[in-house]
Amino acid sequence: MLLAQSSTQAFEAILLSSVAAVLFFGIQSAVHASSDKTRAPSTSRILSLCLAPVALFKRRARAWMFLINGPEQIQEAYDKAKGKPFFVDVPENRYLVVSSWKHIKEIDAAPDSVLSLQGAAKEILQPKYTMSSFNWLDKRGAEGTPLIRTLRTMLTNHLPDVLPDIRRAMSGLLDGMYASHPVINGVKTSQLYPMVIKSISHSNALAFFGEDLVKNEKFMKAATLFIEQTLLIAEVLRLLPKSFSNPIGKFLSSRLNSSKIIFDTLHPIAAERIDEWAKAKLGYDVPERKDCIQWVMESAPKAKPWTAERIVYELIALWFGSVHITSTTVCFALHDLCLHPEYVEPLRKEIETAGWDKFDKSGGKCFPLLDSFMKESARLTPVESVSTRRMALQPFQLSDGPKIDVGQWVCTAARGMMNDAAFFASPDEFHGFRFANPSLLASAAEKNLIPAGLVPELTNSAASAFTDISDWQLWGTGKCACPGRYYASAVMKIMLGLFLTKYDMQLTDRDASRHFAWRTFIYPYEGTTAILTPREEAA
Ligand code: HEM
Numbered sequence: 296m297l298l299a300q301s302s303t304q305a306f307e308a309i310l311l312s313s314v315a316a317v318l319f320f321g322i323q324s325a326v327h328a329s330s331d332k333t334r335a336p337s338t339s340r341i342l343s344l345c346l347a348p349v350a351l352f353k354r355r356a357r358a359w360m361f362l363i364n365g366p367e368q369i370q371e372a373y374d375k376a377k378g379k380p381f382f383v384d385v386p387e388n389r390y391l392v393v394s395s396w397k398h399i400k401e402i403d404a405a406p407d408s409v410l411s412l413q414g415a416a417k418e419i420l421q422p423k424y425t426m427s428s429f430n431w432l433d434k435r436g437a438e439g440t441p442l443i444r445t446l447r448t449m450l451t452n453h454l455p456d457v458l459p460d461i462r463r464a465m466s467g468l469l470d471g472m473y474a475s476h477p478v479i480n481g482v483k484t485s486q487l488y489p490m491v492i493k494s495i496s497h498s499n500a501l502a503f504f505g506e507d508l509v510k511n512e513k514f515m516k517a518a519t520l521f522i523e524q525t526l527l528i529a530e531v532l533r534l535l536p537k538s539f540s541n542p543i544g545k546f547l548s549s550r551l552n553s554s555k556i557i558f559d560t561l562h563p564i565a566a567e568r569i570d571e572w573a574k575a576k577l578g579y580d581v582p583e584r585k586d587c588i589q590w591v592m593e594s595a596p597k598a599k600p601w602t603a604e605r606i607v608y609e610l611i612a613l614w615f616g617s618v619h620i621t622s623t624t625v626c627f628a629l630h631d632l633c634l635h636p637e638y639v640e641p642l643r644k645e646i647e648t649a650g651w652d653k654f655d656k657s658g659g660k661c662f663p664l665l666d667s668f669m670k671e672s673a674r675l676t677p678v679e680s681v682s683t684r685r686m687a688l689q690p691f692q693l694s695d696g697p698k699i700d701v702g703q704w705v706c707t708a709a710r711g712m713m714n715d716a717a718f719f720a721s722p723d724e725f726h727g728f729r730f731a732n733p734s735l736l737a738s739a740a741e742k743n744l745i746p747a748g749l750v751p752e753l754t755n756s757a758a759s760a761f762t763d764i765s766d767w768q769l770w771g772t773g774k775c776a777c778p779g780r781y782y783a784s785a786v787m788k789i790m791l792g793l794f795l796t797k798y799d800m801q802l803t804d805r806d807a808s809r810h811f812a813w814r815t816f817i818y819p820y821e822g823t824t825a826i827l828t829p830r831e832e833a834a
Contacts, residue, residue: 358384365814366680366710373711380696385814387533388418391699392681394708394715398693402683402705403773405691412775414686415704420615421529422608424544426554429608441594441601442609447778449590450502454658454785456585461498462651462789464509468494469793473827484803485827487629488819491790492519492622498786499617503587503610508560517556521611522619524551530813557614558607561588565603565610568592587613617779620678625787626819628672629794630809631725633802633825638668638727639795641745646792648744654792659785660760662792664745667730669787670761673769674713675725680815682709682768683775709768718766726751732758798827 361368361383372381373394380393393399402410422429450457469490476485496519500509508514528547532540548554568588571581591609595601601609632639645664646654654661684706691705692698699705714722719729728736729751739745757766762780764770770777777783794800803824810817 354384355386358386361385362814363812366812366817369680369708369815370711370714373708373715378717380693382697389699389703390681391693391697391703391705392708393693393705394712398696399683399707399768399772401693402685402707403775405685409687409689409691410685410705411688412685412771414688415684415706416612416616418533418686419529420525420612421532421540421544422612424532424540424548425525425528426558426608426611429611441591441596442613443778444594445587445590446613446782449594450587450779451658451781453585454782455655457502458655458659458785458789459651460506461501461786462655462793464501465494465498465789466793466797468497469797473829482826484824486821486824488622488626488821488823491626491629492618494790495622495625495786496618498789499614499621502782502786503613503617504561504564505584505586505588508564511560513556514560517553517560518614519618521553521557522615524553525615526619527551554611557611561607561610562603564588565592565606568606569600569603613779617783621783621786623678623817623819624673624783625790627676627678627810628669628787628791629800629825630802630819630823631668631672631676631727632791632795633800634805635725635727636801637746637749639800641739641749642668642791643795644744646796651792654788659781659788662788663731663735664728664739665788665791666761666784668727669784669791670730670759670767671725671727673761674719674729674767676810676817677710677713677769678817680708680710680817681706682770683707683772707768707772713767713769720753726753729753730759730761794827796830798829800828801826 357368362385365383365385369383369392372383372392375381376394378395380391380398383390383392393402407413420426472490472493473483473485476483478484496515497509500515500518528544528551531547532544535543565588568584569592571584572592575581588606588610591606592601595606632642642665645662649661684704686704687699687701690698690700712718716722728745728749736745736750740747740750759766761784762770764772764776764780770780803826807823808820809823810819812818
């Protein structure tokens with residue numbers, strides 16, 4: 296109900312802001328055109344002046360259409376560009392999109408003071424209005440990068456301890472949700488995306504904040520709502536002319552205030568941790584804590600320790616960045632399990648043969664067939680069409696190509712590259728075991744663990760892991776590549792493994808559209824349903 300209400304409010308605001316911005320840009324360009332009176336008019340110049348508003352209108356209309364058909368527009372431009380960089384216009388900005396590894400390396404080599412991931416993230420999230428007045432700096436690392444160390448090192452090393460708890464909790468949640476699902480036309484019918492997002496939210500809360508907060512219903516409700524509210528507020532503000540941002544941003548954040556509930560819950564906990572840490576240094580006995588709140592605090596710069604407030608802001612950003620993308624990616628992998636049922640038995644056998652104990656001890660690294668299946672699913676249905684977004688803090692030019700001005704973005708054509716025969720053989724075909732090691736596949740086929748038909752015969756595809764960053768753009772690039780990817784991969788395996796071992800699965804309508812686009816992103820429809828039959832019933 297709340298979601299529906301906030302969606303309607305935001306929809307109206309988006310509509311109003313769209314009209315306002317079209318008028319704003321239209322008037323601006325008309326003024327600009329009429330003020331250019333230095334040259335004498337010629338017939339062709341008069342004609343082009345007359346046509347300029349039409350061309351401008353077309354360009355602006357296309358930029359606005361990007362909101363609902365961004366992935367298509369990027370793909371169209373990608374196909375035309377044939378590997379060269381190209382520009383796309385969005386309502387409030389211009390993106391330079393690259394698709395060669397040479398250019399991607401150039402982006403990675405640029406210092407943070409020139410190309411900034413944080414600057415782009417700030418534009419997407421509008422933290423001043425969506426994160427209880429927190430205003431990030433544009434430049435990454437200016438206040439240390441404790442969150443990166445927390446995720447890449449501490450959380451990843453802690454996976455063998457936390458994965459069993461996550462699996463137990465997720466299994467219980469799935470059972471509870473399944474039991475509550477309605478029977479429609481005589482068949483129990485389950486909406487997949489709500490199951491996924493609730494499970495991922497709980498897993499992340501457990502891993503990041505510990506068990507106590509997972510039990511806090513008010514907090515969990517606000518934390519789940521926060522993601523939608525952030526996207527809605529940020530979208531409205533991105534589309535409005537800058538002069539309207541402050542009053543409208545303040546108004547929206549006062550109405551959609553889940554971030555305040557999160558802040559008010561986390562702040563006393565972070566303050567207590569700082570207090571405990573100070574006591575520990577003086578030799579007092581304090582509880583041993585192993586969660587992201589603790590690790591962020593301990594990894595902050597020693598010379599300038601972070602305040603409780605600063606720690607909480609970082610955790611809120613972590614929450615936003617981790618729940619949404621993981622839920623959407625795993626949801627499309629679940630759809631793929633329903634659409635390619637021939638993979639179900641081999642994947643079940645892999646999980647049941649290796650066992651969860653081995654999985655936990657490996658920190659989520661085992662199950663190579665499932666790993667490959669997830670990678671193929673994300674390759675063919677990537678949630679994000681672009682990756683490696685960087686905002687120019689100073690003008691930036693590719694070695695042999697176009698230049699971008701301050702404020703414009705450069706990014707990579709992640710989806711285009713993943714679906715291009717130059718990078719992946721037979722790119723339109725789904726081969727769930729495309730990325731598995733060929734010798735592993737041969738031996739599994741020999742032992743009849745997988746049918747020979749599922750061993751792909753592809754020429755230029757090499758074995759690689761889901762978390763690798765060298766052959767695709769899912770996780771971004773180099774020093775900024777996603778530090779949460781080992782955790783994300785492990786949690787996705789747990790979720791898919793639980794669905795595989797608990798249920799036989801079938802989409803209620805396998806031909807129905809399963810997602811819609813907003814900007815560069817695709818979102819799964821909440822209403823996509825599946826018939827899940829508990830395996831003991833099916834037997
Ligand atoms: C399937 C799930 C996920 C995908 C596809 C994904 C993808 C990405 C991408 C593309 C980037 C930007 C990298 C760049 O621009 O070079 C990124 C950054 C980041 N991700 Fe993820 N991510 C996922 C899950 C997670 C999770 C679960 C966490 C936390 C545990 C996380 C934490 C972060 C953080 C903190 C950054 C910013 C890194 C920095 O500032 O250097 N992500 N992620």
